[in-house]
Amino acid sequence: MKCIHCQNDAGITYRINHNGDLFCSDECYETYMNTIDTFNDHGHPYIDQYESIRRAYLDWFTNWQTDLEEAYPDHPLLLADKMNDQIDEIMNQYVDFYWTKGDDGPFAHEIYQYLKKFEQLQKEILNWRPERHTYYYLSIHNDFDEWEHFSLHLKEINAVKLYFLLNENVHPYDILAFYFETESHLHAVLDELKAVFGEEFVQESVYYSPAYICEGECHDYEDIENVNMNELNGWFYCCSCEMYLPGYFTREELLAELTNATTDDSYLERKRKSLYYEFYIRKVKRSCRYHNVEFPDWVNIELDY
Numbered sequence: 001m002k003c004i005h006c007q008n009d010a011g012i013t014y015r016i017n018h019n020g021d022l023f024c025s026d027e028c029y030e031t032y033m034n035t036i037d038t039f040n041d042h043g044h045p046y047i048d049q050y051e052s053i054r055r056a057y058l059d060w061f062t063n064w065q066t067d068l069e070e071a072y073p074d075h076p077l078l079l080a081d082k083m084n085d086q087i088d089e090i091m092n093q094y095v096d097f098y099w100t101k102g103d104d105g106p107f108a109h110e111i112y113q114y115l116k117k118f119e120q121l122q123k124e125i126l127n128w129r130p131e132r133h134t135y136y137y138l139s140i141h142n143d144f145d146e147w148e149h150f151s152l153h154l155k156e157i158n159a160v161k162l163y164f165l166l167n168e169n170v171h172p173y174d175i176l177a178f179y180f181e182t183e184s185h186l187h188a189v190l191d192e193l194k195a196v197f198g199e200e201f202v203q204e205s206v207y208y209s210p211a212y213i214c215e216g217e218c219h220d221y222e223d224i225e226n227v228n229m230n231e232l233n234g235w236f237y238c239c240s241c242e243m244y245l246p247g248y249f250t251r252e253e254l255l256a257e258l259t260n261a262t263t264d265d266s267y268l269e270r271k272r273k274s275l276y277y278e279f280y281i282r283k284v285k286r287s288c289r290y291h292n293v294e295f296p297d298w299v300n301i302e303l304d305y
C-alpha cells in the first residue's frame with residue numbers, strides 16, 4: 001500500500017479519497033486534494049462518517065493498551081468491560097454499513113473495514129491480561145499473633161536488622177505476614193531469621209512464596225498458589241474479591257443462564273436483588289462476547305462504571 005502522493009508505504013494512519021486513492025496521512029491527502037481541480041470529498045454523503053470512524057479507530061488503536069496498563073491493578077477487568085461497551089456504542093452509529101457490508105463505494109467500504117477492525121480490537125481487549133509484577137509473601141508461625149508484639153520481642157532480643165527488614169513490609173490483613181518488592185529483600189529476611197532464630201525455626205515455622213496484587217478491590221498481596229487463575233480465565237482475584245465475578249461462564253453455563261432468564265420470571269428478579277447484580281450482568285456480557293453469543297435484551301441496563 002503506497003501513498004499516491006509521496007510514494008511512501010502507508011501504515012495504520014492511511015486514508016482514502018472518494019476515488020479510493022490511498023494516502024499515508026492527512027497531510028499528503030490535503031496537499032494532493034488541494035492541487036487537483038476536480039470534485040472534492042466535502043460534498044460526499046459518507047465523508048463525515050468516514051472521517052469520524054477513522055479518527056475514532058486511530059484513537060482507540062493508539063490508546064487502549066496503555067489505558068488498561070495504567071488501570072492495573074485497580075480493576076482493569078472492569079475498565080476492559082467499559083471499553084468494549086463504548087466501542088459497541090461507536091459501532092452502533094454505523095450499523096447500516098454493517099448490514100450492507102460497505103457495498104456503496106470506497107468510503108462505505110472503508111467504514112465497513114473499520115467496523116471489522118473495531119471488532120478485532122474488542123477481542124484483543126477481551127483477551128488482554130496484565131503483565132504482573134511478582135512480589136514475595138512471607139508468614140511466620142510462632143507464639144506472637146501480631147506484628148506489634150513480635151516487633152517488641154525483636155527489640156528486646158536486639159534483633160534490630162530483622163526489625164527494620166520487616167517493619168515497612170507488614171501485610172495489611174494477614175496475621176504476622178509480610179510482603180516484599182524483591183526476591184533479594186525476601187532472602188535478606190530469611191537469612192536474618194536464620195541468624196536470629198536458627199535454621200530449624202525457619203524450616204518449620206516460616207512460609208514464603210511469590211505473590212501478586214489482587215486485581216479486585218483490595219489490592220492485597222496474595223500468595224500466587226492461593227488463586228486458581230485458570231478458573232478465573234487468567235485474572236488474579238483474591239477469594240473475597242471473587243464476588244466481582246471475573247472471567248467468563250463456560251458456553252454451557254452461559255446458555256443455561258440465558259435459558260433460566262427467559263423461562264423463569266423470578267430468576268432475574270432474584271439476581272436483581274443481589275448486591276452484585278451489575279457484576280453478574282457484566283459477566284453475562286463478557287461471556288456472550290467471548291463465546292460469540294448475541295446479548296439478551298435484559299443486559300441493556302445502565303452500568304455504573
Ligand SMILES: [Zn+2]
Pocket residue numbers: 003004005006007008023024025028
Ligand atoms: Zn504520503
Ligand SMILES: [Zn+2]
Pocket residue numbers: 214215216217218219220237238239240241
Ligand atoms: Zn482482593
